Amino acid sequence: xxxxxxxxxxxxxxxxxxxxxxxxxxxxxxxxxxxxxxxxxxxxxxxxxxxxxxxxxxxxxxxxxxxxxxxxxxxxxxxxxxxxxxxxxxxxxxxxxxxxxxxxxxxxxxxxxxxxxxxxxxxxxxxxxxxxxxxxxxxxxxxxxxxxxxxxxxxxxxxxxxxxxxxxxxxxxxxxxxxxxxxxxxxxxxxxxxxxxxxxxxxxxxxxxxxxxxxxxxxxxxxxxxxxxxxxxxxxxxxxxxxxxxxxxxxxxxxxxxxxxxxxxxxxxxxxxxxxxxxxxxxxxxxxxxxxxxxxxxxxxxxxxxxxxxxxxxxxxxxxxxxxxxxxxxxxx
Numbered sequence: 223x224x225x226x227x228x229x230x231x232x233x234x235x236x237x238x239x240x241x242x243x244x245x246x247x248x249x250x251x252x253x254x255x256x257x258x259x260x261x262x263x264x265x266x267x268x269x270x271x272x273x274x275x276x277x278x279x280x281x282x283x284x285x286x287x288x289x290x291x292x293x294x295x296x297x298x299x300x301x302x303x304x305x306x307x308x309x310x311x312x313x314x315x316x317x318x319x320x321x322x323x324x325x326x327x328x329x330x331x332x333x334x335x336x337x338x339x340x341x342x343x344x345x346x347x348x349x350x351x352x353x354x355x356x357x358x359x360x361x362x363x364x365x366x367x368x369x370x371x372x373x374x375x376x377x378x379x380x381x382x383x384x385x386x387x388x389x390x391x392x393x394x395x396x397x398x399x400x401x402x403x404x405x406x407x408x409x410x411x412x413x414x415x416x417x418x419x420x421x422x423x424x425x426x427x428x429x430x431x432x433x434x435x436x437x438x439x440x441x442x443x444x445x446x447x448x449x450x451x452x453x454x455x456x457x458x459x460x461x462x463x464x465x466x467x468x469x470x471x472x473x474x475x476x477x478x479x480x481x482x483x484x485x486x487x488x489x490x491x492x493x494x495x496x497x498x499x500x501x502x503x504x505x506x507x508x509x510x511x512x513x514x515x516x517x518x519x520x521x522x523x524x525x526x527x528x529x530x531x532x533x534x535x536x537x538x539x540x541x542x543x544x545x546x547x548x549x550x551x552x553x554x555x
Contacts, residue, residue: 321346321550329354347546348512352377357514358455370402370526372463373545376450376514379457382431386464389428397427400464403500403524407467410499414491422488425520426468429461451516460504465524484519492522497534500527502541509540 316322316330319342326349333345333354340348352360357376366372367384374380390404391397399407411422429437435456441449460466471488483489484507496502501524507517523541525533529548538544 316342316346319343319346321350321547323350323550326350343547344512344543347543347550350546350550351542353512353542353546357450358458367463370465370524371529371545371549372465373541374458374460374463375542376454376458380431380459380462382457384462385430386428389464392424392427392467395424395427397424397467398464399427399467399524402526403465403467406499406501406524406527410492410496410501413495413499414488418487418491420488421472423470423472424467425470426461427466428464429459431456431462434459434462450514451510452518454515460521460523466504467522467524469520469522484517489519496522497530498527500524500530502530502533504541506539512540512542 316327317324321343322330326346329349330346333349334340334342337345348354351373352362354360355377360377362378364372364374364378364380364384367374367380368387372380386400388401389398390401392399392404393408398404415421434454438449438453438455441453454460469483469488471483471486492501493503501522503519504521504523505513505515505518507519510516524530525541529544532538532548533541533544538547
């Protein structure tokens with residue numbers, strides 16, 4: 223009798239297992255939206271700085287005729303052979319660029335050789351901010367977190383304990399930003415409402431280190447390393463600076479919708495006017511390999527009117543390129 227009951231019990235367990243599916247289906251978590259699963263292939267920068275001799279020995283002497291001197295002093299291209307290997311070294315006269323730093327010369331050469339499709343200007347700028355070391359390699363501790371121009375990304379980390387000194391609640395929300403960013407955002411939102419008659423909905427602003435740590439862990443648990451293309455690791459999130467805000471829009475029915483924000487009138491308005499209030503689109507489309515993140519039309523960063531306007535007028539696509547170019551030899555204050 224006992225054997226019969228045991229056999230019946232096993233049959234019931236098998237049937238229930240087949241009907242219910244794998245146990246993992248009972249785990250509750252909030253996976254990222256479908257758009258977050260886009261494939262982003264970042265530049266695979268060298269994990270370590272290149273050996274100086276490796277590139278320095280390959281450079282021709284100043285008197286080498288292969289340089290092809292220009293009467294106008296323009297940039298010239300040249301190639302040299304080392305151990306029978308042809309090495310292309312475009313834009314030889316790097317010092318003519320205003321953001322050239324002599325001590326980075328060897329790294330510039332190595333980076334230009336590895337990524338010939340990047341412009342020389344951008345390449346120098348990226349090396350200046352240590353992007354050539356690779357994502358989450360060669361990390362620098364941020365020493366000026368209160369600066370409006372603080373560069374917080376995959377190579378620059380905020381202190382665990384950092385909390386903005388003065389924050390304000392954004393009117394009509396429960397979210398906070400640094401005082402100057404909150405005031406500028408409210409002015410921008412009112413201007414948009416007056417001009418378009420359309421609202422902006424804040425869905426995220428200041429987030430502390432612990433909040434970001436838990437958020438990244440959740441995404442990593444569901445998406446693995448792909449989470450790095452849409453979520454920042456703790457200490458590397460702009461939201462911890464209190465200068466970044468995530469936005470959505472309201473549909474006619476009043477429900478919130480984030481997908482397709484780049485196709486809205488609000489987004490088009492911000493593309494043309496956000497700089498007038500000190501905001502920039504932080505992770506633009508087409509710059510994934512530079513920022514390390516997929517296109518995020520909802521993520522806007524406050525850097526102040528002067529610098530935001532300069533970025534807009536001079537056509538800088540990313541904040542990384544702007545800082546690495548304009549502030550290459552000075553510390554933003």
